[in-house]
Amino acid sequence: MNEAPASRTAEQSDQAEVDPFAGFPPARTLSLSRRAKILILLALAAGGILYLYMKFIAGDDGNQATPKKTVEGFFQAAVDKDAKEMVSYLLFTPGETMDGRDKETMVQNWEKMFEQQPAGTGIHDFEVVIVHEAEDTATVVSKVEVGAEEMQTGEVSYKLKKVEGKWFIDFFG
Numbered sequence: 104m105n106e107a108p109a110s111r112t113a114e115q116s117d118q119a120e121v122d123p124f125a126g127f128p129p130a131r132t133l134s135l136s137r138r139a140k141i142l143i144l145l146a147l148a149a150g151g152i153l154y155l156y157m158k159f160i161a162g163d164d165g166n167q168a169t170p171k172k173t174v175e176g177f178f179q180a181a182v183d184k185d186a187k188e189m190v191s192y193l194l195f196t197p198g199e200t201m202d203g204r205d206k207e208t209m210v211q212n213w214e215k216m217f218e219q220q221p222a223g224t225g226i227h228d229f230e231v232v233i234v235h236e237a238e239d240t241a242t243v244v245s246k247v248e249v250g251a252e253e254m255q256t257g258e259v260s261y262k263l264k265k266v267e268g269k270w271f272i273d274f275f276g
Contacts, residue, residue, distance in 0.1 A: 167192065167269040170241035171231045174261055177272055178229040178245065184220075186213035194264055194271035225249065232258065239265035 135143075166176035173192055180188035190206050190213075217225070226249050233244040241263040248256045262273045 167271070169234075170236055170243050170263045170270050171234050173263060173270040173272060174231055174243045174245055175229070177261075178226060178247065181226045182229070184217040184225065186210045186217065189213060192272050193274045194266065196275070227254065241265075241270065 167173045177189055177192040180186075180192070187210050190210050193206075193209075195206055226247055228248040230246045231243060232246050233242075235242045242260060243263060244258055244260045246256060247259055248254050263270050264273050265271075
């Protein structure tokens with residue numbers, strides 16, 4: 104009689120090695136009605152649509168959502184030597200461009216400048232130090248590190264304007 108329980112224990116231990124849930128009662132499954140499943144899917148779809156609306160239409164405007172993000176995006180484009188990206192942060196008002204230059208001319212000039220720069224020169228690091236924001240205008244002061252072998256640090260101040268929910272550097276104003 105003592106052998107039967109011992110053999111069960113051996114069988115149970117062999118089964119436990121194969122099935123980690125051996126010895127536990129079977130799990131209960133929850134069945135949802137077709138209507139409940141449809142309501143859950145509709146709620147998830149509505150949440151997804153709301154998220155996309157807030158992300159791309161009404162909410163965060165990416166790198167130009169705040170004055171700080173705008174200046175940081177501009178300097179990061181300068182570090183990356185991406186003239187087109189740099190120009191995208193500038194406010195262009197007809198008749199107010201510097202020396203009559205338009206976006207394309209500025210991109211071309213900055214691209215030439217980047218090509219002619221010796222390796223290791225240009226902006227190496229930047230940090231936004233002060234942000235003064237008042238409704239649709241702002242002033243941002245940044246600390247910028249430039250140079251090749253000897254790094255020089257200086258502060259640059261930019262005036263920004265908010266146009267249609269996005270901040271732009273008023274380079275010409």
